[in-house]
Amino acid sequence: MSELPKGYEPTDVEKSWYQAWLKAKCFEADPESEKPPYSIVIPPPNVTGILHLGHVLNNAIQDILARRARQKGFEVLWLPGTDHAGIATQTKVERQLRDEEGKTRRDIGREAFLEKVWDWKEKHGGIIIQQLKRLGCSCDWERERFTMDEEYSKWVSSVFSDLFKEGLIYRGKRMVNWCPVSLTALSDEEVIPKKQNSKLYYMKYELVETPGKFLEVATTRPETLMGDVAVAVNPKDARYGKYVGQMVKRPFPHAEIPVVADDHVDPEFGTGALKITPAHDKADFEIGLRHDLEIINVFHADATVNCAEVPELDGLDRFAARKKSAEMLDEMGLLIRVEEHENNVGFSERADVPIEPRISMQWFLKYPASEEAARAVAEGEISYRPARWAKTHGSWMDGIQDWCVSRQLWWGHRIPVWYRKEKVEELKAAESLTLANLSAGDLHVSADPPADPENWVQDPDVLDTWFSSWLWPFATMQNLDEESDLVKKFYPTTDLVTGPDIIFFWVARMIMAGYRFKGKLPFKNVFFTSIIRDLQGRKMSKSLGNSPDPIDLMDQYGADGLRFGLMRTAPIGADLRFDESQVEEGRNFANKIYNACRFRRMAGSDSRADFKAASSENLRPYHLDILAKCDDLAANQEKAYAEYRFNEIGQQLYDFLWSEFCDKFLEAVKGDLRTEASEAQRATTLGVFDAVMARYLQYLHPYMPHLTEELSLRMGYVSEGEFVMEKELPEEGLLTGVNTSDIETGQEQASAVYEAAAKLRNLKAEYRLAARKDVRFIAKTGPAWLQEEASTLALLSSSQEVTHEENYLPEQGTPGVVTPVGEIFMPLDGLIDLEAEKTRLNKEIEKIEKEVSKSKGKLSNEKFVANAKAEVVEAERARLSEWEGKLSQVQEMRKNLT
């Protein structure tokens, strides 16, 4: 074993440990194992995705849980994989096709296009996986899955076919959310409402029977006017009752349309009259149904105007058409005024353009097992953390709507439905290919294609990506129609770690699918991570360029530094504002631990010192103290893990190592390691160091896996070929068997010395003697054991010596301080600026007087004394007398100065 280099350089260390873990198959789950199971399935990132900080946080948490579970003796399966991400991936490849070849997907055809997507997937699909490995994720890569794997796809088709046979999947012409850029229908969840500053156009329709008289309406969408088929008013609205049943003139294209009465209309809004365009608005569509109105579609699929009768508008984009329509109305004298108006507009999640309500033929799913799923979360059978998300989940389940599962895309799972060829031609022309029009013999719905494919045509649509993801917890573990050891051992999974933004998309749906298809809920706990924002509180996004590249951060600070920094500050249940200095802290922390070990190596024997060999009688207070605190740490970690308080776990690890172990313990025992110390002293201290550090590295391992492996090996805490990650946490405390009262005494003495040392340092600093090492301290009072610890106290206060002299008579004006080890004086030997000292003391007196009067006030409050707990009152009394003592002492010093 060689000496350690001066600074910790994570890059190579992390790389080589990851390789070592892989080589030793540390991440592989064994379904045959006798150990109890622990499992997580990864929320599959988009196959073409690039790692961002959200992924880092999410996967760091999963890795921490997985590694901790291994240490606790579980057989762990962390099952990784990627999602084909229909729209996102298809859009990327289409863009590439356009940029490189100037072609659209239709130019090259479905088959050729899909080939291109698969090529892209092969080329870029591994990037995010490599990045997760860089982060140190201990996934079972042998079991990596992809939502479009052959076996996985069988599950998707089979589930579709089952649900169809159950009558839960149907096809129909409905008003759906249409994305005019992606040219596909979307589910309600993929529509993001955004507040928009729109305009409200007030316009008028002339009444047919009384020319010159008009009915005024208000609309935000004058460009749909060509599709108007009625004007609706509220039946209770006295102003308009007389017009119901009359006709009004639609200006372009010219037509006469009726005035109808409908409860939906709000008399308070606008003019109280609403123009009805059933083809382009969900509410209008329903009103249209109630009044049996015609449906006139005036847009193409890409939301350009499709209306040959109005050539001024025909072919225009919807927003251009909006402006133009308003102008045309104005010219005709039909536009009254335009008001600013804030409204909500639904945007397409992927393309970020307003969605267009559109009537089209789509496949829908009535959710299976929705009641059972809702109950499981409401009653806590699945626990949500933070718990409040359960409520969000519940309210979505309450208003659950059928799921539009068909997408007019090419990249995805093809809908497993075939139509008999001859039927298709006739029905397609009429756009009336409804199931009602097909007899059972004309339709083939199955996971397997028909035996005579030449006579059939498959439905051209693919399924929503989430229609495959919702099967993820079990479809990754088991092939269809095949018993698997994996699913027996590891399903249901233990924890799911994901973002609250996909509760509806994914979590809620997985619960229903798990219940329906495996008869068991898919997981026990769901942990929702923070959403990461920048320092201005904005969401991380590519377009804002405010999203730091985690790979850069890892290059700079190490994967362990990134993980630790992020985890230590990530709040539970609130957003996280990302600050790079947090990551820097993580790196500094790694370096601190590394250097503590380096110190140990320089101080003594190369091999691990055996702590048990040293009898506990040799243990000094500092030894007992750090051993006890290490045992406390273990208990506190246990508690914090039980509640998934990851920031607290990190903070505990940080405080223990930095404040307790380095700042106190190591400083206190440095004397034991000097050359003049006895061999026994040295051996004991090294033994305690190794015992504590070896354990500490195990506790830290889930947060900083690479560093802990590196140091454990270098320090001889594990032997070559052994891994910290595979070592179970010991159940016995370090101090098991040691007399409890000995421990208590030791800890009391240690903390008394630490506290006294701090006071002495303060005293030096107050007199601007912080850097002086020739300062001598004299303790006038103190416990019997002070003599033994005086040299340590001197060491900790970087003074020349601390002596214990009962008979010491301080000269007038000698500063002193009351410490837990007695009253200690600091003879000045006359090198202090008198005036500065006076000012300082005056200030001090003022401060103390304030505290004294505050405390007195409290104690003279009868109700306080009567009602407060005895120990609280006692503590207050002690505080008061302490302040009073100090006050008289300082006053004395002040007097002596003059």
Place this chain on the structure above:
RNA sequence: GCAGGAUUAGCUCAGUUGGUAGAGCGACUCGUUUACACCGAGUAUGUCGGCGGUUCGAGUCCGUCAUCCUGUACCA
């Protein structure tokens, strides 16, 4: 509109049965004594968003207002 969350030191955040306000970063002052300047020692900084209530006592419980998030429902 409704629901949930947040508001604590200049910044990022802790503060779990109500009982002397904490950490890290940053600022300032000292310091390179062989673990670490990715360090050590020290100092300063808080009407705990505002107002009201319960209580002997409130950052903590209740009410209310304000600001900011996040969902969700909608009126065109």
